[in-house]
Amino acid sequence: MPQLSVIVPTFKERGNVAELVRRLDAALAGIAWEAIFVDDNSPDGTAAAVKEIGADDPRVRCLRRVGRRGLAGACIEGMLSSAAPFVAVIDADLQHDEKVLPQMLAKLTGGDADLVAATRYVEGGSAQGLAGRRDAISRLATRLTHRLVGVPLSDPMSGFFMMRRDRFDEMAPRLSPTGFKILLDIAATGGGKLRIAEQPYSFGERFAGESKFNAQIGVEFLGLLLAKMTGDLVDPRFIFFAIVGTIGLFVHLFALWLLLMFLPPQHDLFRAAQIFATFIAMTSNFLLNNELTYRDRRLKGWSQLKGFVLFCLIGSVGVLANVDLAGWLYVERPIWWVAGAVGAVMSALWNYAMSTLFVWRAR
Numbered sequence: 001m002p003q004l005s006v007i008v009p010t011f012k013e014r015g016n017v018a019e020l021v022r023r024l025d026a027a028l029a030g031i032a033w034e035a036i037f038v039d040d041n042s043p044d045g046t047a048a049a050v051k052e053i054g055a056d057d058p059r060v061r062c063l064r065r066v067g068r069r070g071l072a073g074a075c076i077e078g079m080l081s082s083a084a085p086f087v088a089v090i091d092a093d094l095q096h097d098e099k100v101l102p103q104m105l106a107k108l109t110g111g112d113a114d115l116v117a118a119t120r121y122v123e124g125g126s127a128q129g130l131a132g133r134r135d136a137i138s139r140l141a142t143r144l145t146h147r148l149v150g151v152p153l154s155d156p157m158s159g160f161f162m163m164r165r166d167r168f169d170e171m172a173p174r175l176s177p178t179g180f181k182i183l184l185d186i187a188a189t190g191g192g193k194l195r196i197a198e199q200p201y202s203f204g205e206r207f208a209g210e211s212k213f214n215a216q217i218g219v220e221f222l223g224l225l226l227a228k229m230t231g232d233l234v235d236p237r238f239i240f241f242a243i244v245g246t247i248g249l250f251v252h253l254f255a256l257w258l259l260l261m262f263l264p265p266q267h268d269l270f271r272a273a274q275i276f277a278t279f280i281a282m283t284s285n286f287l288l289n290n291e292l293t294y295r296d297r298r299l300k301g302w303s304q305l306k307g308f309v310l311f312c313l314i315g316s317v318g319v320l321a322n323v324d325l326a327g328w329l330y331v332e333r334p335i336w337w338v339a340g341a342v343g344a345v346m347s348a349l350w351n352y353a354m355s356t357l358f359v360w361r362a363r
Helices: 014-027 046-054 071-080 098-109 132-148 165-174 182-193 215-229 237-261 267-293 301-332 336-359
Strands: 004-010 033-039 060-064 086-089 115-119 161-164 196-200
Touching (some): 014 098, 046 060, 071 165, 086 165, 098 115, 098 196, 237 336, 301 336
Parallel strands (some): 004 086
Antiparallel strands (some): 086 161, 115 161
């Protein structure tokens, strides 16, 4: 029975797998450990590389996810698959210093903490491996987190931590499987009941491969902040859904303008152009939601076609609800912008809830 399970979420990290196992073996000498690589079906053969190592080393195993994507979800599945009393999460790019893992484990086994977060921003830590722009973004995100959520972490953007598995099991059903900042989600969900300690470390240079940081991760982070600020009333996915809906509005107006440029100004032709522009906007919204909002549940092939038809039906009901509610409010109190905004919000909430439940079937 391993004392410690090290969870390593991966996507296109084949070049780092063997080196990480070698470093874990050196750092965790004298400790019963295992490494669980959770791979999101990497096209570069990361899962095959892990299984090749695992064939000779029973401490190494691979959990390959097909049809699901996302770092947070990978970490959650990896930790739930462990039987060890303690679980750690570490990146596969070798920027996290595995040599501090024994110190983190000692703080947990001493009984003084439920979670130990590795941090770059206290005495003894360093963020030298971060480039200038990424370092500035990380520090800004840290300040936002402290001000808006107030978690007791000096480095809430860190993805390097260790915790008692029994405490993780308790809160796992309340964690979001979307996004990249699983530590922030755990700390905010645990609240004052989770005893947190910190361990300084030096953030190093990436060993091989490319960074996964992009604008989408930033939006997912903002969605997670919004969820925690509202006590998980707002799903982090909703911020993506709202952004896609806003883009769809511009697509609709542009398509309508383009069509009207080539049609004579007749009432019936305008209605036809409006219907066609609506269909174009719905198509745009469906494709973007399939790629961004629900990328961990992405539809393909025949399922994508069925999902598109259902999405259009749901959107049509949402339009009717928007118009009826806005019209009723305007009669009761004729303030056009209030009526219009309430109708739009109602339509967005309906579309999001029904799409989540019936089109992509996410939690």
